Amino acid sequence: MSGHALLTVEDHRDLRVRTERSAQLGDAVMCSIAVPSEFRRVQDEYPILFRLNAERDRFTALAMFGFETGENLFLDDSKWDARYLPLAIDIQPFLIGGSPSQSGDKQVHIDLASPRIGADGVRLFDEDGRPTPYLESVTDKLGALDAGYQASGDFFAALSRHELLEPLTLEITLDDGSINRLVGFHVIDEERLQALDAAALGELQAEDHLMPIFMALASLSNLTELIARKNRRMGGG
Numbered sequence: 001m002s003g004h005a006l007l008t009v010e011d012h013r014d015l016r017v018r019t020e021r022s023a024q025l026g027d028a029v030m031c032s033i034a035v036p037s038e039f040r041r042v043q044d045e046y047p048i049l050f051r052l053n054a055e056r057d058r059f060t061a062l063a064m065f066g067f068e069t070g071e072n073l074f075l076d077d078s079k080w081d082a083r084y085l086p087l088a089i090d091i092q093p094f095l096i097g098g099s100p101s102q103s104g105d106k107q108v109h110i111d112l113a114s115p116r117i118g119a120d121g122v123r124l125f126d127e128d129g130r131p132t133p134y135l136e137s138v139t140d141k142l143g144a145l146d147a148g149y150q151a152s153g154d155f156f157a158a159l160s161r162h163e164l165l166e167p168l169t170l171e172i173t174l175d176d177g178s179i180n181r182l183v184g185f186h187v188i189d190e191e192r193l194q195a196l197d198a199a200a201l202g203e204l205q206a207e208d209h210l211m212p213i214f215m216a217l218a219s220l221s222n223l224t225e226l227i228a229r230k231n232r233r234m235g236g237g
Contacts, residue, residue, distance in 0.1 A: 003113035006097055009129040012110070016121035017093065019134070021080040025115050026092065028070050031062040033088040035148030036155045036212035043219035045074075045082040047226060049185040050165055050216075059156045059165065059186065061216070064226065067172070067180040073229035087145040092116065094138050096146050106146060108139060158209045162200060164189055170223070175231045188217045 005011070021027045031049075034042045039061070042048055046063040053060060063086045065072040074081045093114030097107035110117075124135045131139070159165050166189040170182040193213065196204075204210040 003111060004095065004097075004109050005112055007094070007108045007110045007124070009125050013125050013129060015110075015117065015124050016119060017124065017134075018116045018118045018121040020078045021075060022078050023072075023075065027075050027080065027089070028072050029089075030066045030069055030071050031064045032086045034061045034063040034086050035145060035152050036061065036209075037144070037148040037151065038087055039212040039215035039219070041084045042086055043215045043222070045084055045222065046086070046219065047222045048216045048219040049168065049182075049187060050159075051185050059159070061152070062185075064223075067182060067226075067230060073226060073233055087141050087148070091138055091141050091145060094142060096142055106142075108142060154207065155209050155212060158204060158207060159188075159213075162192070162196060162204070164192055164213065166192070172227055172230075174227070174234055176234055178234070180230065187220060188213055190217060193217075 018025060034046075034048060039048060042063050046065065049062050049064055050059045051062055052058070065074050093111040093116045095109050095111065097109040122134045123132050126132055165186040168182065168185045168187045170185075172180045172182075174180060201210065204213065
């Protein structure tokens, strides 16, 4: 159960947040949302796949950490073995208050039920009630995530308009002979992208969609490393 509350110095002056990484703190997740504005950073580490929502009317981009629910192959004891954390992971247990579609000033909220709330964590406010550098950094990341989310609608509309997403079914045979499958995801259709004419490519470039498309394509090479991580995990390495 969540306990979302508006973050204020009056109510949360002494609150501390644990910043280490572990399954106990909620990091045992298969994937997280990624926004197009961070694809360049995400593709350095993770495959980027796309998935339709339950209503099947909107796609979401996902940074993949594993092949099954609750599996994070980047998580090792109290360390996340990657140079970049997707914003949606990095900002926890904070969130933007109000509806994601609302414009205007946003508020910083915090999930008071999060296991990250702890006496041995990092302070949010100093003795004078001013935001600590940690909280200022989180606020910047929340702003970046919100801006990226707001801009993502146009990106996904462009992918739909040019029919640039195709279903992915990936079957992986691991070193121990077991089979893992990824189903229900989509990827950029590279052949379709290559077949676009100059006008369509120019439109995507003018709207700043071409770079995240290329980054999503490039990220698929990380599937090989994700499989290698799975094999090492299965082998106890």
